[in-house]
Amino acid sequence: MRSTLLAFCALIGATFAPAAVQAQATPDAFAGSWIFDGAPSYPGVTMMQVSDDGGHLAGTVTTAWYGAMPMADVHRQGDTLSFTMRNINDAKAPTQVWTARLAGGGVHLKGKIWSTEHEEDGRRGTAEEAAARTFHATELPQAHVLAPNGLAKTPPMGWSSWNAFADHIDDATVRAMADYLVSSGLRDAGYRYVNIDDGWQGERDASGVLQPNSRFPDMKALADYVHARGLKLGIYSSQGPKTCAGYPGSYGHVEQDARTFAGWGVDYLKYDLCSGEWFYADRDTVLRSYYEMGAALRATRRDILYSLCEYGRFDVGEWGVSVGGNLWRTTGDITDTWGDMARIGFDHNGKPEWAGPGHWNDPDMLEIGNGGMKATEYRTHMTLWAMSAAPLLMGQDLRKTTPEALAILSNRAVIAVDQDRLGIQGHAVRKDGTSEVWSKPLADGSVAVALFNRGDAPTRITLAATDAGRPRLTSIRDLWTGKSASSSATGFMVPAHGSVLLKVR
Incomplete structure (x- = not known):
């Protein structure tokens, strides 16, 4: 029951x-x-x-x-x-x-x-x-302040592969670019870095060591070739599992990759957030991910210039130098158009107080010579970057550089404004509609003053002594023409999308 x-x-x-x-x-x-x-x-x-x-x-x-x-x-x-x-x-x-x-x-x-x-x-x-x-996540270290590495006392100058070649880059092309820097006189004008952007990576071996792909048979030999010409070699990676073009990144192999780069003789690393954007999505984790590689580079005891590429997020200029950075992107990728170049150069080039010897705002690479803008616009591009104390990294196929583009890129007086040892980033002191006047103090006591016309028609821009922060002007020299103007000159005709770059006393 x-x-x-x-x-x-x-x-x-x-x-x-x-x-x-x-x-x-x-x-x-x-x-x-x-x-x-x-x-x-x-x-x-x-x-x-x-x-x-x-x-x-x-x-x-x-x-x-x-x-x-x-x-x-x-x-x-x-x-x-x-x-x-x-x-x-x-x-x-x-x-x-x-x-x-x-x-x-x-x-x-x-x-x-x-x-x-x-x-x-x-x-x-x-x-x-x-x-x-199953994906095995790694843990970031706690960040500490890294002492300056003593590099990049002036903004870095050189060439980078991405704008002209994207990830279709190879050993022979890099060697050709190095040769052109020497034969054209650009090396002697200050362009020293030959930077391989995304697309060089192969697979990791059984020990996890990253190998170059078949287009780069011997990275150490390539570095030796570049160094023998009085130049320096740069390379690219990402803190994510994949780079922007889908090649292996440094996730889980940060210290190992830093040792590999140093062993090859690399002098410059561009470290791009890319697929790391999912893992590192706030200021703390992004900062720590850049610190992780910064500390790994220091541990190699090789002088490697460190470029942070995270598109200006989380006020990178406030902390970039503390993680070992020598320059940091202030924006997304530039394109070879007037609109994009002007938007970045005028409005997204970083706060001047973030820049100085050893640490620079980076509004991205130069497009001069790639064919998407007119010569007047390319001169404005160069003027903007020089006044901003920005890195000057060319992005064209150097072998196809026209005499006109070469003249823009190799103007020693304009380059001197960018490379001035004071390291002050210029800024707009006056704006009037589509006209802007910028000022940048120089180490010899003079002042660089740039007159910009962002409009679509020629306009007359007046120069005032107060634009240079002076009670009066005793000399005026046009750095693009090399000609001096009367110290009483007050008006300059500036073409559409054009600029005038003056050195005044």
């Missing part, structure tokens, strides 16, 4: 058990690991994992670029799971909506990362497959 009663009670309990208990006994159909075998290279989704904790769903999407990306706001309706993920590069749309739909025993995943639409089909995965695709 007692056993019959117990059986009856068990039946009643099962029939009327709370829904939450029943849900625990039957995991959600999405729970588990889903494997994606044919993922496109970007963002490289390899796995989706979903957990079911008493009906509460959570999960991650694992990618080659950004590691394990956590889901937020997870909801299921029928055979469709919807969730959001943080949008790494659009403050106006801080999240992106993703969906995963069950279909034929598999799952169809759809979403967007940054500006790229992503859609692919996945299958159920085994525990072994999930373990093999």
Whole structure:
């Protein structure tokens, strides 16, 4: 009788058990690991994992670029799971909506990362497959202040591969650029760095050492070639798993890569946030990620100039020097157009108080010679960068440099304004509509004054002694023409999108 009663009670309990208990006994159909075998290279989704904790769903999407990306706001309706993920590069749309739909025993995943639409089909995965695709995160060190490295007393000058070649760069081209710097006289004008941007990387060997790809058969030999011509070699990496062009970054291998670069004889590192944007999304983590490489470079005991490329986020100029930086980008990538160059040069070139000997605001590379602007606009480009005490890193195929572009780039008087040892970044002292007057004190007691016309028609701009911070002017010299003007000269005709650069006393 007692056993019959117990059986009856068990039946009643099962029939009327709370829904939450029943849900625990039957995991959600999405729970588990889903494997994606044919993922496109970007963002490289390899796995989706979903957990079911008493009906509460959570999960991650694992990618080659950004590691394990956590889901937020997870909801299921029928055979469709919807969730959001943080949008790494659009403050106006801080999240992106993703969906995963069950279909034929598999799952169809759809979403967007940054500006790229992503859609692919996945299958159920085994525990072994999930373990093999699990992303292992690394921990950042606490940041400390690094003493100045003594480099870049004036803004760095040289050439970089990206604007002309993107990631289609090779050993022979780099050697040709080094040869041109010497034969053209640009080396003697101050352009010393030959910088390989993204695209040189191969794969890591069994010990994790990053190897160059087949286009760069011997990095040490290339560095020796560049050094033999009185030049210095620069290279590029990212603190993320992938660089901007999809090559291996330094994530998890920071100290190892710093030793590799030093062993090759590298003199300059551009360190680009790129896929690290997902991992390092606030001031503290971005700062610490740059400190990590800065400290690793110091540990090599080789003088390596350190360029921070994080697009001006989190007021990098306030802390860039403390993590070992010699220059830091103030903006996103420049393009070879008047509108983009002017927007960056006039409005996004960093605060003057952040710049000085050993540490510079970097409004990005020079576009002079790439063909997208007129000569007048390129002279304004050079004038703006010189007045801003900005790094002068050419970005054209040097072998195709026209005499006109070469004359702009090699004007010693204009270069001297940029390279002035005081290291003061010039700024606008007067604005009137589309006209701007900039001033930059120089070490010899003179002042560089630039008259800019941002408008689409020629205009007359008046020079006043107060623009130079002086009660009167005793001499005026036009640095582009090399001609002196009367000290009583007050009006200058400036062409559309043009500039006049004066040295006054």
